[in-house]
Amino acid sequence: MTFPNAHPIATRWPASHPDRIQLYSFPTPNGVKASIALEEMGLPYEAHKVTLADADVKSDAFLALNPNNKIPAIIDPNGPDGEPVAMFESGAILIYLAEKTGRFIGKTATEKAKVIQWLMFQMGGVGPMFGQLGFFYKFAGSQIEDPRPQERYINEAKRLLNVVETALEGQDWIAGDYSIADIALGPWLGALEFYGAREVTGWDNHPRTVAYLERFLARPAVQRGRLIPSRD
Numbered sequence: 001m002t003f004p005n006a007h008p009i010a011t012r013w014p015a016s017h018p019d020r021i022q023l024y025s026f027p028t029p030n031g032v033k034a035s036i037a038l039e040e041m042g043l044p045y046e047a048h049k050v051t052l053a054d055a056d057v058k059s060d061a062f063l064a065l066n067p068n069n070k071i072p073a074i075i076d077p078n079g080p081d082g083e084p085v086a087m088f089e090s091g092a093i094l095i096y097l098a099e100k101t102g103r104f105i106g107k108t109a110t111e112k113a114k115v116i117q118w119l120m121f122q123m124g125g126v127g128p129m130f131g132q133l134g135f136f137y138k139f140a141g142s143q144i145e146d147p148r149p150q151e152r153y154i155n156e157a158k159r160l161l162n163v164v165e166t167a168l169e170g171q172d173w174i175a176g177d178y179s180i181a182d183i184a185l186g187p188w189l190g191a192l193e194f195y196g197a198r199e200v201t202g203w204d205n206h207p208r209t210v211a212y213l214e215r216f217l218a219r220p221a222v223q224r225g226r227l228i229p230s231r232d
């Protein structure tokens with residue numbers, strides 16, 4: 001048996017098209033970064049639904065691919081050295097796919113540096129902070145009486161929205177041309193609505209960011225990718 005069906009992940013999620021990139025994911029803000037990138041780049045792939053339930057993300061089969069028990073993860077049977085490559089961490093996956101195709105990562109070294117900078121801003125800032133906001137504002141943490149966790153993440157989300165708003169002055173996309181930095185950032189900006197946190201973070205006071213998200217969501221590849229894999 002050849003990779004990826006030789007990988008332990010295939011005991012739970014076998015590949016029907018082992019010649020294609022295998023995506024193991026769920027349609028969350030981190031998960032859809034990978035599916036949107038694959039759609040934007042026109043790469044053939046096969047999506048497997050790995051839910052956030054322990055029975056999936058903490059299964060032995062999935063841990064063999066991502067010991068950090070989080071989606072998304074991929075296997076590319078045609079890696080750069082002619083060997084298969086297995087990867088986790090959405091930011092790393094975006095860089096890998098962009099370099100594989102030469103798309104959405106800037107054309108010059110300076111443009112690439114800017115794209116990576118804004119991608120890291122999402123990975124280290126917007127994703128973790130908005131994620132904590134979701135926990136303390138909408139999910140289990142909202143029951144905590146101490147107001148400080150909510151205040152902290154609301155203020156941090158506001159601060160990050162202002163950074164985005166300022167960066168978008170005079171440009172349509174966060175790093176110049178449309179790039180993997182937008183593919184990373186767009187889904188997380190959209191998450192504020194899901195958390196019911198638009199009002200509390202002053203979303204409407206950020207007109208460039210509001211228009212930016214609409215521009216992002218209007219892209220056909222984004223509309224396809226954000227529904228993959230299907231929750232059903």
Ligand SMILES: N[C@@H](CCC(=O)N[C@@H](CS)C(=O)NCC(=O)O)C(=O)O
Nearest residue numbers: 028030052057070071072089090091
């Ligand atoms: N830094 C990781 C974060 C991925 C992540 O947090 N994934 C969440 C869903 S959005 C997950 O799989 N959670 C399951 C768990 O933690 O058990 C990345 O960007 O890939």
